[in-house]
Amino acid sequence: MPSSHPTTDRRAALKERHRRDIVAAAAALLEETGGLNFTIEDLAARADVSRRTVFNHFASLSDVLAAVFDDVMGGLLACYQAQAPLDAGGRAWAGVDAVFDELAAALRATDLVPSMSYLTRSLIGEKERSPWLDGVLLRVLEDGGLRLAAAMRERRPRVDPLEIDLLVNTVIHGVLVVHRHWYEATDAADDDASRVVWSGLVERFLSRLRAGYGPDPGPS
Amino acid sequence: MPSSHPTTDRRAALKERHRRDIVAAAAALLEETGGLNFTIEDLAARADVSRRTVFNHFASLSDVLAAVFDDVMGGLLACYQAQAPLDAGGRAWAGVDAVFDELAAALRATDLVPSMSYLTRSLIGEKERSPWLDGVLLRVLEDGGLRLAAAMRERRPRVDPLEIDLLVNTVIHGVLVVHRHWYEATDAADDDASRVVWSGLVERFLSRLRAGYGPDPGPS
DNA sequence: TGCACTCGGTGCACCGTTGCACTCGGTGCA
DNA sequence: TGCACCGAGTGCAACGGTGCACCGAGTGCA
Known part of the structure; x- marks a missing residue:
């Protein structure tokens, strides 16, 4: 088959559709049950596939959840890539x-409140937080961080990779702290008032990072 | 698997759904194109399956069309079976x-106008009638007639099978004649006026059959 | 009249799904 | 404390769908 034909074949389309349906079903069930209060059987039924098919696509339930969280967090990486396109010369x-500065611009430009709200509802339902589920989220953040760092090194090849890794790690974990403060102030609402709080916290976080933790050099 | 489980499994459900989709797609394309003005490729695309899958389900296009016509004509047999249930004693x-009398009751009770209208539009489109397609319809009528006769023999085992076969054959071909006259009078419209014409023609047909073709015995 | 093309139909290998029996870890209860 | 049950996860075979190359009949055109 000539590879100039851009559309995938029916087999590939079916496979991709089933994979997406499983992830979407997991996202829905997480939200509806406030965490891991469903079985693989429930997930398969919601996705309209068999139990076996779930494991054909994903090695485990934690992989399914990782895909869910990855979708949710994907906006930041996409925004960074938009902020710093690959073909921009002289950088x-x-x-x-x-x-x-580029990452800060992406962080300001991305509306993370829906994702944060969703994650909060899914991870903190009416039941106690699941350390296992938190572990899945942490893994996703780390994976996402690795991809973000890779995107940065691709665009800024002469910057010390250690500096990039430190930056990404700091930002990601900083966002988690921002989330906690935001949550306490807004109860994870997804509305304009909640966005104002989020933006304020992000600004304080970015200002602190920019200024660093040394003694304040004072007005000059 | 215990056969007490009434619902089919997912494989069987998928297979049946694809078969139905193919038949439904063929019915739609016959109507939209006014006959056989589409390809197997068109049919497969409309049914959202591959070309090969069409032939997995049906030996040929004529078999697909036979299924379409069978669905369309199925109302009469179902109505007859309702009129003369199997468990009625003493018959x-x-x-x-x-x-x-039972068949006549079924013929009166079944609204055949939608089916007749559909078949007319499908078989007599803007192009010339296809003898091949007429042949498919005839085959369906014959098959349907065989099933109708079998249903009658099951209910009336002491009636001469020849009498039943003659009756069924006469009624089916009579309905075709009724269709032609109805078509000329109504242009195959599917509306109340058209139904009145259909019922009138059916009554005349049934009266003639009941009275027979001997000399009129006159008023007594 | 020969050739190129279209389309119905086919064989075969491969893909993805599914059914099902099974294992193992965790849990609850008598 | 042992047993029964539940549910995640697995291996394997079968099923249904799919891709693709092919054949043959029919058709249109140079």
């Missing part, structure tokens, strides 16, 4: 401060 | 006149 010589 | 000794 290879810039320092980590430039990388920081 | 085995009746004659062919009783069988005729």
Whole structure:
């Protein structure tokens, strides 16, 4: 088959559709049950596939959940990639401060409140938080961080990889802290008032990172 | 698997759904194109299956069309079976006149106008009639007639099978003649006026059959 | 009149799903 | 404390669908 034909064949389309349906079903069930209060049987029925098919697509339930969270968190990476397109010339010589500015711009530009709200509802339902589920989320954040760092190194090849890794790690875990404060202030609402709080916290976080933790050099 | 489980499994459900989708797609394309103005490729695309799958379910296009027509004509057999349920006692000794009355009742009770209208539009589109397609319809009528006769013999085992076969054959071909006259009078419309014409023609047809073709015995 | 094309139909290998029996870990209860 | 049950996860075979190359009949055109 000539590879110039851009559309996948029916087999590939079916496979992809089933994979998406499983992830979407898991996302729905997480939200509806407030966490891991469903079985693989429930998930399969909701996705309209067999139990075996779930395991054909994913090695385990934690892989399904990882895909769910990955979808949810995908907006930040996409926004960063939009902020710093690959084909922009003359940026290879810039320092980590430039990388920081691009990431900061992406963080400001991305509306993370829906994702945060969803994750909060899914992870903190009427039952106690599941450490296992938190572990899945952490893994996704780490994986996402790795991809984000890779995207940065691709765009800024002369910046010290350690600086990039430190930056990404700091930002991701910083966002988790921002989330906790945001949650306490807004009860994870997904509305305009909640967005104002989120933006304020993000600004304080980014300002602190920019300024660093050394002694304040004072007005000059 | 215990056969007490009444619902089919997912495989069987998928298979049946694809078979139904193919038949439904063929019915739609016959109507939309006014006959055989589509390809197997069109049919497969409309049914959302592959070309090969069509031939997995049906030996040929004529078999698909036979299924379409069979669905369309199925109402009469179902109505007859409702008119003359199997478990009704004491009817085995009746004659062919009783069988005729049951069939006549079914013919009166079944609204055949939608089916007739559909078949007319499908078989007589903007192009010339297809003798091949007419042949498929005839085959379906014959098959349907065989099943109708079998249902009658099951209910009236003491009636001469020849009498039953003659009756069924006469009624089916009579309905075709009724259709032609109805078509000329109504242009195959599917509306109340068209139903009135159909019923009138059916009554004349049934009266003639009941009275027979001997000399009129006159008023007595 | 020969050739190229279309389309119905076919054989075969492969893919993805499914059914089902099974294992193992966790849990609850008598 | 042992047993029964539940549910995640697994291996394997079968099923249904799919891709693709092919054949043959029919058709249109140079």
